[in-house]
Structures are given as structure tokens and as C-alpha cells.
Amino acid sequence: MTQTVKPSLSHSSIHRTVLNNGIVVLVAENPVADIIAARIFVRAGSCHEQRDKAGLAHLLSSVMTKGCEGLSSLEIAEQVESVGASLSTDATTDYFLMSLKTVTSDFPEILTLAGLMLRSPTFPELQVELERRLALQDIRSQQEQPFTLAFSQMREVIYQNHPYATSVLGDEATMNGLSREDLIQYHQTYFRPDNIVISIAGRVTQTDAIALVEQVFGHWQVPSQALPLLELPEIRVEPQHRLKPIQTQQSIVMLGYLGSSVSSPEYAPLKLLSTYLGNGLSSRLFVELREKRGLAYEVSSFYPTRQYPGSFVVYMGTAPENTSIALEGLRTEVDLLCTTEVSATALQAAKNKILGQYALGKQTNGQIAQIYGWYETLGLGIDFDQVFQELITSVNAKDAMAAACQYLQEPYISLVGQETAINNALV
Structure with a gap:
């Protein structure tokens, strides 16, 4: 049966x-x-x-x-x-x-x-x-x-x-x-x-x-012993910085923030903010820090979907002599999210981008099997396919700012590059 x-x-x-x-x-x-x-x-x-x-x-x-x-x-x-x-x-x-x-x-x-x-x-x-x-x-x-x-x-x-x-x-x-x-x-x-x-x-x-x-x-039987309970340690938010000096021709400047799990109400606003900041050639970070100021070899953001709290990360690859100003530029752009509402036009563009990419990610049988199986495995259920799109659509500028104020305040900082450049960036 x-x-x-x-x-x-x-x-x-x-x-x-x-x-x-x-x-x-x-x-x-x-x-x-x-x-x-x-x-x-x-x-x-x-x-x-x-x-x-x-x-x-x-x-x-x-x-x-x-x-x-x-x-x-x-x-x-x-x-x-x-x-x-x-x-x-x-x-x-x-x-x-x-x-x-x-x-x-x-x-x-x-x-x-x-x-x-x-x-x-x-x-x-x-x-x-x-x-x-x-x-x-x-x-x-x-x-x-x-x-x-x-x-x-x-x-x-x-x-x-x-x-x-x-x-x-x-x-x-x-x-x-x-x-x-x-x-x-x-x-x-x-x-x-x-x-x-x-x-x-x-x-x-x-x-x-x-x-x-x-x-x-069908003949595979459930063992008599129960599945072990997964006991995970609490994640304390204690922003700090970490430096790794290496011999390289560029510095990697990375800011990180502890975000929410996929089941949290703040997941959709944070996902949208990540897309707005660093997804593609029209994103805020790309336009402001690479196109206008010429600071970045590469610049982006990502916020992976996780069963437990995910990490919200923005980063830039830049010339060693630009390490300090790159760090300042990234911090300024993230801090703006907590003080200035994203414009209606920019917010809608981010929504269109994320929903368009989401639709394109369900074209093949493999992609379809993947996304529904993934949602079921994470405990979200197959309805999350529709729910996700509705959540993204319903985010407004105040929701986005509230999520930024809650999660994107004091960053963890990770710097990799020439020793003098990364040390001076934190002076």
C-alpha cells in the first residue's frame, strides 16, 4: 500500500x-x-x-x-x-x-x-x-x-x-x-x-x-533503531576579521554576514538583496565599484540556500594597492541597504532577474527532478516552488531594509593577498 x-x-x-x-x-x-x-x-x-x-x-x-x-x-x-x-x-x-x-x-x-x-x-x-x-x-x-x-x-x-x-x-x-x-x-x-x-x-x-x-x-525495510537526532551547536554572531598573506597579484576582499535558513521569513528579502547587490553585469556592486570606479577584477555576492542559517557574502578581487579602498567600497554599499530604501525600479529589476533565472533553471527533466526533490528533502514541500516565487514577488523596500538592518550590520572580514596590502586595509 x-x-x-x-x-x-x-x-x-x-x-x-x-x-x-x-x-x-x-x-x-x-x-x-x-x-x-x-x-x-x-x-x-x-x-x-x-x-x-x-x-x-x-x-x-x-x-x-x-x-x-x-x-x-x-x-x-x-x-x-x-x-x-x-x-x-x-x-x-x-x-x-x-x-x-x-x-x-x-x-x-x-x-x-x-x-x-x-x-x-x-x-x-x-x-x-x-x-x-x-x-x-x-x-x-x-x-x-x-x-x-x-x-x-x-x-x-x-x-x-x-x-x-x-x-x-x-x-x-x-x-x-x-x-x-x-x-x-x-x-x-x-x-x-x-x-x-x-x-x-x-x-x-x-x-x-x-x-x-x-x-x-519496496522490500527495503526500515531498521528497528531510530535515526540519530542531529544536535548542532548554536552559532554565535561574533564579527571579526581574518587575514591570509600569500604571494599573489590580487587581493580578495570578502565581507560575510550570518543570514537566515531557507524556512525563515527573512530568507526571501535577503535572497533579493543578494541579487540586487551582486548578480550580473547590471548589479549594484558591478556598476558602482567596477564600471564607475574601476576597482574590481571581479565583484559579486552570493547567499546560498541552506537548511540551517546561510551566509550572506560580498567579495571583490582587486589590485593590491586598491585593497583598502575596495574594503571601504564594499562596506559602504552594504551599509546603504540599512539606511536607504532600494528604489522601486531597482527592486523590481532584481525581482525580474531572480524569477527569470529561476524559471530558466527548470527547463530540463533533470532540473525539474532536482528542484522538487531538493525542496522535499529540506522539509519545504513541493509547494515551495510556487511559494518561493510568491515570496520574492511580495517583498517590498521596507521588508528589504528591515532584513538588512537585522542581518547585515557588522561584517566578518576575510582578506587574502600580499601581506602589506591586507594589513594596511584594516589600519
């Missing part, structure tokens, strides 16, 4: 079903192309790692495709590639993801393979060691990139002991300390049917999709 939730009128093509074992299945019927895409989410990302095992979810995602019950890494690759399909895995802060795409006729075969990999990975020791070495190369490579260094130390000062402080890759010490047994334990703890969302989009009916998911996953 399954429990089917009738979609709202705005989601007449999206069907949500809960199987008896707790798996949530979302189906978007899209018969235009002979393609089916699926996203399998597990509600466990790097937030569910112990601090001394940072990078575990990433390593698991890298090794997941390298062997499962009865199949080697090569046999998995041959089965996928022989039908021109794609199958990959990834880990983020908030969830684990398995992505697949096939022509309609091959979907049963590839979903069956995905189910086997998800339930019965073998984590071959040699593959674990190989993927660990590749992860260590990525970690070392990131340590040579000024922007990554700046953002890394920004995360650390904003989030302190919270898992968001750490890269999904972890660091060299934690990655070196991971074992195959750690992967097995993490998999046994979190990979269970009542912790999974399967989102499917393409040329398939709801009835056929549910029948196939039942066939592949």
Missing part, C-alpha cells in the same frame, strides 16, 4: 507518494522528450559527520559508484555506458544525491542498478584509497586558490563549531583519518528508506513510476 498526497492546483503535474517503508516519491510527467531523469536524495550530508571525520560524506559519494553487490566498478560503468545513460553521486552540506538520466526504455534497468548501488555498496579498499588520494589533491589545489582561501576562513569565523564551518571535502587531517569502516557505519546509519526522497521527471506516468520504485525499493 502507498499513501498518495493530492497535489495543489499549481502542481497538477507533480505527484507525491509515500511508500509503506517511508520513501517519498515525486513524479513529474513530462512527455515532450523520450528521456527520464531521477534524483535520489538521502537526508544526510556533511552536517551529519562528526567534526573529526569531515569529508566522510564526500568520500562515500566518490566510492559509492565503485562497486556494489555482484558488480565491480568497471561492470557498473559498462552497464551505464552501454545504453548511453548517466549516473553520478554527490554530497553537499545538507544531503547526499544520486543522479541518473536515461532514455525511457532503459530507465527500469538503470533505476534497478541505482537501487543496488544505494543499498549494497561494497566500498572496495583499493577504491577507497584511490578516492581519498584524489580528494587530498582537491584539498591541496584549493589551498592555492585565493578566493577559496578567503571563503574558507570566512566560513570558519562565521560558523565556529557548526558543520557549515568546514568544506565538504574536510581537510587533509580529517580525510587522511577516514577508514572503510567509517563509510560502512555512515551508510548503515543514514541510508535507509525512511530517510530517502526519489524525484522522477520525464516520459513516465505516475502509476508506472510508482510501480517501478516499489519493485526496486
